[in-house]
Amino acid sequence: MRTVGVILAIVAAVVLQTTLGRYIARATVAVDLVLVVVVAVALTCGPVTGLLTGTAAGLAQDALSSGVLGIGGLAKTLVGFLVGIVGSQFIVAQPFSRFVVFLAATALHAAVFIGLYVMLDLRQFGTSYAAVGGQAVGNAVVGVVVFQLGEFLPGVVERRRSQRARIRR
Amino acid sequence: MAILDLRQRAGYLFIAVMLGHVLLISAQVNARTGVPILEAFTFGLFAEIQRVVSRGSSSVSEIWTGYIGLRRVNAENEHLRQQLAVALIDLQQQRALADQSRGLARLLELHDQPALKTTAAAIIADAAAPDFRTVTIDKGDADGVRPDMAVIAPAGVVGRVAVASGRAAKVQLLIDRNAAAGAIVGRSRAQGVVVGGGADERLSMEYVSETADIVVGDAVMTSGIDAIYPKGFVIGTVEAVDKNGPSYRRIVVRPAVDFHALEDVLIVLTPAARQAEGSRE
Numbered sequence: 335m336r337t338v339g340v341i342l343a344i345v346a347a348v349v350l351q352t353t354l355g356r357y358i359a360r361a362t363v364a365v366d367l368v369l370v371v372v373v374a375v376a377l378t379c380g381p382v383t384g385l386l387t388g389t390a391a392g393l394a395q396d397a398l399s400s401g402v403l404g405i406g407g408l409a410k411t412l413v414g415f416l417v418g419i420v421g422s423q424f425i426v427a428q429p430f431s432r433f434v435v436f437l438a439a440t441a442l443h444a445a446v447f448i449g450l451y452v453m454l455d456l457r458q459f460g461t462s463y464a465a466v467g468g469q470a471v472g473n474a475v476v477g478v479v480v481f482q483l484g485e486f487l488p489g490v491v492e493r494r495r496s497q498r499a500r501i502r503r
Numbered sequence: 504m505a506i507l508d509l510r511q512r513a514g515y516l517f518i519a520v521m522l523g524h525v526l527l528i529s530a531q532v533n534a535r536t537g538v539p540i541l542e543a544f545t546f547g548l549f550a551e552i553q554r555v556v557s558r559g560s561s562s563v564s565e566i567w568t569g570y571i572g573l574r575r576v577n578a579e580n581e582h583l584r585q586q587l588a589v590a591l592i593d594l595q596q597q598r599a600l601a602d603q604s605r606g607l608a609r610l611l612e613l614h615d616q617p618a619l620k621t622t623a624a625a626i627i628a629d630a631a632a633p634d635f636r637t638v639t640i641d642k643g644d645a646d647g648v649r650p651d652m653a654v655i656a657p658a659g660v661v662g663r664v665a666v667a668s669g670r671a672a673k674v675q676l677l678i679d680r681n682a683a684a685g686a687i688v689g690r691s692r693a694q695g696v697v698v699g700g701g702a703d704e705r706l707s708m709e710y711v712s713e714t715a716d717i718v719v720g721d722a723v724m725t726s727g728i729d730a731i732y733p734k735g736f737v738i739g740t741v742e743a744v745d746k747n748g749p750s751y752r753r754i755v756v757r758p759a760v761d762f763h764a765l766e767d768v769l770i771v772l773t774p775a776a777r778q779a780e781g782s783r784e
Contacts (some may be wrong), residue, residue: 341742342644345552348549349549349552349553349556350630351581351629351630352549352553352628352629352630352631352639353553353556353557353560353628354629365633367630368631368632370712376744377729380513381513381517382512382513385513385516385517385520386516386520389520389524393545395631395632396544396632397545397546398545398546398549398630398631398632398673399548399630399631399634399635399637399675400635400637400665400666400675400679400681401632401635402528402531403527403531403668404524404525404527404528404531405524405527405528406632408521408524408525408528411517411520411524412521413510413520415513415517447634448634450528454528456680457558457680459680461633465753468760469633480624484772493762494655
């Protein structure tokens with residue numbers, strides 16, 4: 335069940351990224367929804383699910399971009415694994431701590447992704463620190479909102495159900 | 504003990520997956536002859552999902568913009584926009600023809616330029632990663648679209664076809680960091696190469712001669728030397744010129760196309776090389 339959920343989340347993120355790309359990737363303010371999903375899954379489910387989610391999501395993103403297949407996969411696998419370890423070793427339940435994790439994960443992803451491309455001399459990046467910073471903040475904000483909604487919505491549904499049950503009685 | 508075992512297994516799995524990635528990257532870096540099969544397959548599969556999502560979102564958008572209060576105004580606006588698009592394309596072709604005939608007349612060798620064969624396509628998706636500037640269009644191999652065909656819009660040059668699958672194609676935008684086009688300044692005929700600027704969405708004109716005359720506001724057009732883009736199509740306008748003595752240090756070109764507002768494009772089905780051959784015959 336969890337596997338199906340993760341696959342659906344990756345597909346939804348890729349579809350949303352490609353559909354809303356022009357609105358969420360403007361100049362220095364960009365959001366990588368696929369990375370947000372990888373970090374969220376890694377924080378919730380641990381390092382093994384995190385690294386597998388990173389691999390699948392990264393490869394899908396690579397295949398849809400004009401880049402080398404595997405570079406995004408490698409970067410997201412590393413991020414998924416390390417965030418999973420952080421999530422299992424420390425209590426990352428407060429919005430601020432999650433914000434910091436998303437921020438650090440985006441910076442690490444950018445360093446590995448851009449670093450590999452530059453090291454292999456495959457692509458030039460005009461990405462400045464401001465652009466990476468903008469993306470990190472964007473991902474962190476979206477990530478924290480997704481987490482808060484994920485925790486808030488089931489509670490609301492549960493409260494409504496119990497209210498209805500009380501009325502029926 | 505169980506936790507230690509799980510951690511060890513996770514570690515082994517991590518190493519195995521990372522090694523797999525390294526092998527995958529190495530295989531492509533050593534032999535980048537064509538499009539990897541996995542890329543073509545995944546792209547084709549996702550293009551279908553993107554087509555359905557795009558159709559759904561555009562239907563909702565059409566209902567909203569076309570029927571809620573603005574029914575007649577929107578239809579009229581759409582009609583005028585189409586007329587303008589046709590006129591702009593025509594203007595660009597006429598400008599290209601005029602430029603070419605002026606040059607050829609100088610050599611007393613007047614030839615006709617073959618008409619461009621184009622097909623219209625709608626953009627159904629954007630890039631999957633923010634670091635790449637690509638879009639997916641709803642025309643592919645089945646419609647005669649092939650890699651390295653030029654993609655244009657009424658305002659100017661959009662990019663080139665990077666990958667074509669059965670019913671969709673990936674277009675690398677001119678603002679992508681790895682994109683380039685042969686360019687010529689309309690006023691002074693100075694030549695150079697326009698390259699994408701990546702995140703800042705500006706183009707930069709490089710390999711320009713020291714003796715070239717370029718000023719802010721000059722129109723930059725395709726030169727046709729790259730065998731991808733037809734000659735004479737608008738790329739943009741010179742926005743800034745940074746000189747270091749006689750040599751140009753930096754020439755910034757503002758693209759004519761608003762890449763965020765793109766919805767429909769035209770694919771030039773006649774390769775530029777064939778156009779050149781046609782005009783030589």
